[in-house]
Amino acid sequence: MTDKELFSAMLFHDDKNSNYIIQKFKPETDKIYEVVKAKDFLDTKLSSDEDIYVTINGFCGRRRKSGKCRQINALFFDLDFHDEEYTKAVGWGVDHTYLSLKDAIESNRLKKPNLIINTGRGLHLYYIFKNSIPYRLSDNSVNEKGLKIRDSIIKSISDDIQAVLSGANCILGLDSKVSDIARLARIPGTINSNTKTVTKIIDYDFDYYTFEELLKPKTQKKKSAPKKKTKNIEFGQALHISRLASLEKLQELRNFDCTGYREYMCFSYYNAAVQIYDKETAYNKLKAFRDKFNDVRAVPDCQLKALANCIDRNKCSNYESFYKLRNDWFVQKLEITPDEIAELGMFQLSKRELKKQKNKQDKQEQAMQVIELAANGMNHQTIADTVGISKRKVQYILKAAGVTRGYNRKSA
Numbered sequence: 001m002t003d004k005e006l007f008s009a010m011l012f013h014d015d016k017n018s019n020y021i022i023q024k025f026k027p028e029t030d031k032i033y034e035v036v037k038a039k040d041f042l043d044t045k046l047s048s049d050e051d052i053y054v055t056i057n058g059f060c061g062r063r064r065k066s067g068k069c070r071q072i073n074a075l076f077f078d079l080d081f082h083d084e085e086y087t088k089a090v091g092w093g094v095d096h097t098y099l100s101l102k103d104a105i106e107s108n109r110l111k112k113p114n115l116i117i118n119t120g121r122g123l124h125l126y127y128i129f130k131n132s133i134p135y136r137l138s139d140n141s142v143n144e145k146g147l148k149i150r151d152s153i154i155k156s157i158s159d160d161i162q163a164v165l166s167g168a169n170c171i172l173g174l175d176s177k178v179s180d181i182a183r184l185a186r187i188p189g190t191i192n193s194n195t196k197t198v199t200k201i202i203d204y205d206f207d208y209y210t211f212e213e214l215l216k217p218k219t220q221k222k223k224s225a226p227k228k229k230t231k232n233i234e235f236g237q238a239l240h241i242s243r244l245a246s247l248e249k250l251q252e253l254r255n256f257d258c259t260g261y262r263e264y265m266c267f268s269y270y271n272a273a274v275q276i277y278d279k280e281t282a283y284n285k286l287k288a289f290r291d292k293f294n295d296v297r298a299v300p301d302c303q304l305k306a307l308a309n310c311i312d313r314n315k316c317s318n319y320e321s322f323y324k325l326r327n328d329w330f331v332q333k334l335e336i337t338p339d340e341i342a343e344l345g346m347f348q349l350s351k352r353e354l355k356k357q358k359n360k361q362d363k364q365e366q367a368m369q370v371i372e373l374a375a376n377g378m379n380h381q382t383i384a385d386t387v388g389i390s391k392r393k394v395q396y397i398l399k400a401a402g403v404t405r406g407y408n409r410k411s412a
Helices: 003-011 038-043 088-106 144-167 211-215 237-253 262-273 279-290 301-313 327-333 338-344 351-375 380-387 391-400
Strands: 019-025 032-037 051-055 069-080 115-118 122-134 184-186 200-204
Touching: 003 038, 003 115, 003 122, 003 200, 032 038, 069 144, 088 115, 088 122, 088 144, 088 200, 088 237, 122 144, 122 211, 144 211, 237 262, 237 279, 237 338, 262 279, 262 301, 262 327, 279 301, 351 380, 351 391, 380 391
Parallel strands: none
Antiparallel strands: 019 032, 019 051, 051 184, 069 122, 115 122, 115 200
16 A cells, blocks of 8 residues: 555545545646545646645535535644755654654653654644544534634644653744644655655554544653663764664665674664663663564574673763764664665765775775786786786785785796
């Protein structure tokens, strides 16, 4: 099932033959509107160079105005990065916000959304109703009671989301227009021209809500002692949360096999986790990460504990209990390919690191060429002229490779 199909199946599951307005536009062009029925939504063509939106709720006629609303399908919350400039840090910030929301859901500080969509520079949260709420009653009067309850729920959930964003120091902000019934939202599977990324569903749950369930107070849990956090001034918390998400994604991309890299992946996972959580929580998250491998015996508990202890014992002049790992360390130890880097949106190498990597590759290719020419009986000076290096360097390469015989010494 594609993201568009999943989105349609969930949002329109209780459609009452309403109209949905689709908006399409390319940068610096006029907006184009289409009106479709839910049953025809999947037939809508999605262009690869257009920003495409759809109304969350159903309407009468062809106009996207609150007074023309027919049914309310869901509550919608838009968490966005409001500054104009988009940087890689925004991508990390989106991951950081997502993981912060997940922690809040698990600790019962936030009700779980039915859909979470990554828009490239933000997140869309949907709370979908089991039975859509009518905008008008049978006598054609506006459903004032239902709308008041809806507004009350929106305020409650908004306050919870704001608390999570503030507490986790997230760069995303909650859009103030969350109560707009005629709101448009990006269709997952379509491009965001601002970030040149495709919007994706990153979490979903078919357990839809009633008004009563959304109004029900959250169960109060006994407050636990505040978690001790180790600050990493150089990189910041957002980077480590993004690294956890990227390592989990890499594990998935490699079909949970990762033979030959599991220990390094576990090591780097705990090294990031312990800079965010207390040691017990970080270790439990590490075990959960290890358990996803298709062969958990490859990294037994004793080995897992040993690598965690190794990190815990690490001490430096200005920090302790973790290592400062650079992107080139991850790329080298985990042999992350350019395609994987593009898919993860993480572990990008700096220009300096890329230059170093290219120089190393060039030297290796050069050495292989020298050894091959020597094996074919070519003398040192001819090899130097052919490869474009000095005769002394040719001799150095051959000596380092242990090639002292097997070529024509007389011609050398």
